Amino acid sequence: MYWRYLQSDRNLYLPNDTVSVWGFLKSRYTDEKINEVTLEIASNNWFYFDYKFAPNMGDGTAYESIKLKVVNGFYEGGLELPNLEPGSYQVNVKMGKEIVSSTYIQVEKYVKPEYKIEVTADKKAIFIGEPIQFKAKTAFFEGTPVANLEVNYNFSGLDYQEGNFKTNQMGENTIDYTPQYVEGYQGTQYGYFSAYATLPESGQISASKEFQIYVNNIEVQFTTTLKDGKGVLNAEVHKIDLTPLNDEDPENDSSYLSNPVPGLPISGIVYRNEWKKREIGQYYDFINKVIVPQYDYYTDKTVFQNVTTNTDAAGKAIVNLQLPEDKNVYYTVELSTQDLSGRSMKFEQYFGEMWQYSPYDYNRFYLKSEKETFSVGDSVDVQFMNNEEPVTGGSFLYVSAQNGIYGYEVSNSSKYNTTFDGQFVPNAEISGVYFNGKTYIPAESFNARLDVENNRIVFTAELNQATYKPGETAVVSLKATIFSKATNSTIGAKGVSVNISIVDEALFQLSDQSIDTLEVLFEWVPSGINSTYGSHKNDGYNSMRPMVAGMGGMVKEEAAYDMASEAPAMNASRESSESQKSDGGAIRSEFKDTAFFTSIKLDENGLGTFSFKLPDNVTSWRMTFAGISEELMAGTNIEQCIVTLPYFINTTLNTTYLEGDQ
Known part of the structure; x- marks a missing residue:
């Protein structure tokens, strides 16, 4: 296991280019002296692993390879491509037969663009019916304008418009756009302005700009609660002010809500949703030698109650409801109102958590921490939780691991404390197991990570x-x-x-x-814990965390190897x-x-x-x-x-x- 870094000058090459690399390699746990590595160009063996791409550690076809000297952990060198066919290839750094670093390159017979197109906008957000102006600028890469160039453009998002223009002597032109209301849209939508060269120039020459379109001039926020058969629907309505969104400070982007909207009528229908089952067939159970019915589960949705309300002077409204708690039943409400321009707005809310049919009771056991990143010497505090409540009673086992276990503790407390020391760098996995007197219940682990900004x-x-x-x-x-x-x-x-x-x-x-x-x-470094075994088996739902086989052993959620996009x-x-x-x-x-x-x-x-x-x-x-x-x-x-x-x-x-x- 190594500290490692591999960089190349680019990731796109011609078939006979030279690929040059610079890298760093140092053992994490020993004083191993590294004097030499092998750099090779090989067939692409990247594969999809745990929602990420990772390099295949198997033998790929090596087209070229050279030896590079390693001095104080650093190496540098280059390889000439042997007129490769277009496609993806791996750049591998090896110690013996082991690949210690890897990245990919693309080989193409490309032609670079001669100039670039840049687009800017005078606003970042607009309302329906308001104009926005875009400026397109064509220039060579060192800044010289490309004058009198024919450029195509289009707008997409709510609607689609297209056209063309010719740049002036400064390589510039402006285009105005005013979005129109389209039935069925509400809230915030995204629009796109794209400009691209009209002539068949060499290379890909285009640019685009995203902007926000606010269909409505108010924002309506709903919240619902349900407890002991009592449902509460809360509404809060404010005008929208786009000034903070269009200033130069991105920290103001969340401050677009303005004055409250009083007297706004809101109406809705509360629905009762019941999960029911119906027989859809039968199958023969060969073990028990009986015919067993098969069922399909569906939702029976019926009107429960109509509701109407108006916002007060603070732009708020509250509706109290009696919603009987029945087995396999949950409640929803479909709401409607109009903004200050008379445009319709529709919403759907759930009372409590949306109920879904499951043959199991849901319990989520996990280790909770108030912090995610730490400095060396910081205290790491975690608590063994079941859903939102701390686990009480019983015994607890806590394990710290990075590429193998290096610490553990048995305790009678759901709280565990350790120190983020050098062994934790850059990250360490803290795992917990709870013994309730009958069975072992493992928790979702917590990964304590170094605050790398230091x-x-x-x-x-x-x-x-x-x-x-x-x-x-x-x-x-x-x-x-x-x-x-x-x-x-x-x-x-x-x-x-x-x-x-x-x-x-x-x-x-x-x-x-x-x-x-x-x-x-x-x-990220994997824990190195390959598998776990409990002598007292727990058959409960969600009691065993998901495990997947991967490099460096069995790992959870994060891949052992990351590949940048x-x-x-x-x-x-x-x-x-x-x-x-x-x-x-x-x-x-x-x-x-x-x-x-x-x-x-x-x-x-x-x-x-x-x-x-x-x-x-x-x-x-x-x-x-x-x-x-x-x-x-x-x-x-x-x-x-x-x-x-x-x-x-x-x-x-x-x-x-x-x-x-x-």
Whole structure:
């Protein structure tokens, strides 16, 4: 079991590209010295496991492999793809035959887009019948406008509209949209504005923007309770003010309710819902040699009572009901009202919890904690619960585990306390078993997780120029800082190794990349408890927690291996060539997807400098910085490096031609 991290410059490659990686590997529990790992490109063996994707630990076909040296836990290198067929492939890091890290890449014969489309809106939320204005901007990736471009657009959500426009000299145009009421809709709906290139440009060139449409100008909130045959229906109505939703502070988004609405009539029908059974057939029980009837269960819904009410000066209304408690019966109410514009609003509420037929009584046993994340040294307090009540009497067994059991305690209390020490990092599973004198009842376990924000490194980068010309050398100054609790201030991070990956932003338009070094490094570790056995069997419903077989043993709910929705980054060729010269000046000939990929060690103050020669692309280069320190702190940051010219020509050409092609 290892601390591990694997990153590539990107996750989309041409069939003969170079895949470069940077990684970290360190034993969690021993002083094992790791000197070498094997990097390989293999067939894709990812499989779906416990609602997540995980790498297959079996042998996949390796197309290429190399040995990489490991120095202080870090390794770096690259593999040339052997002209692979388009498809998905695994990048594996092995120790012997064991895969210790893995990610996936996609191989395609892609063409990068020459420019991008960006869309913005003057509002985030509108009412039905109110206008919203969108601005579409077309520009090359380094910022130069694309003028006089034909662009198609459409609106979707409540209704569908489409059209087209041509950008002005600044590469911009504005489009107005006013949504109209559609019968049957209420509450909050989402609308979408999409813009895409009209001409068959190379690559995928499109953009979209989401916005909220409020069909009604009031919000009606209902709550219901049911106890001892007494039902209570509560209503609360407020006007909606979209000003907080449309300001710049997202923390105000939940403050859109305004003044109460008095005198609003609300009517409804209370229904009695009874589960009934009907015979649908018979089958023969060969063991008992009898004919057994088969039943189907259905709901018989009948009108129980009509209700009407009006909101008071505070916008509230209360309706009290007598709802007899009968076996296999639950109650619902269907309500209707109108907003201040006369638009119909309908709701359905349940009294109490919705009753469903089940041959079992439901008991949920679990360990409850008031906190989810902890710092090293914090107290971890859990309580053994049955539904919403603490379990009383009997005996309790509490077990702490991470890749195996390392602590347990037998107690007569439903409360358990331990300390979040180094063994808990990054997480530990606390399990509980209750013995009531007759049988053992295991609880849903609690996972205590480290508050990883205490281990975050913040990277900042400063370029020696605001913009560059193709072929120039960029000099970048890096700074890594952490927050020190001892000094209550930000200080330089010590012992940091940082990877620098610089990739054309145009490529990420085809396949974006998401990197969070800290979250990956502190990935969830399974408990390692393979199975459990109780000498006193419990046949009660929901008494045994669900278990699934997986890597690292039997695990519950979380997968032993997580895969990000987008693969970590990887690196392409670092070969360089001098631009050729002609009588007219420099000929741009060195075009790359990855401009630079390497790693450096920062000094004791968290400072470092590097330089790299820019290829001939006129673009914006995404500079991704990912670093890990000797103290297992980590962080990620992204900056842009702009390369431009006063005048340039971008062409869309094929990579191969047949004789006679033009």
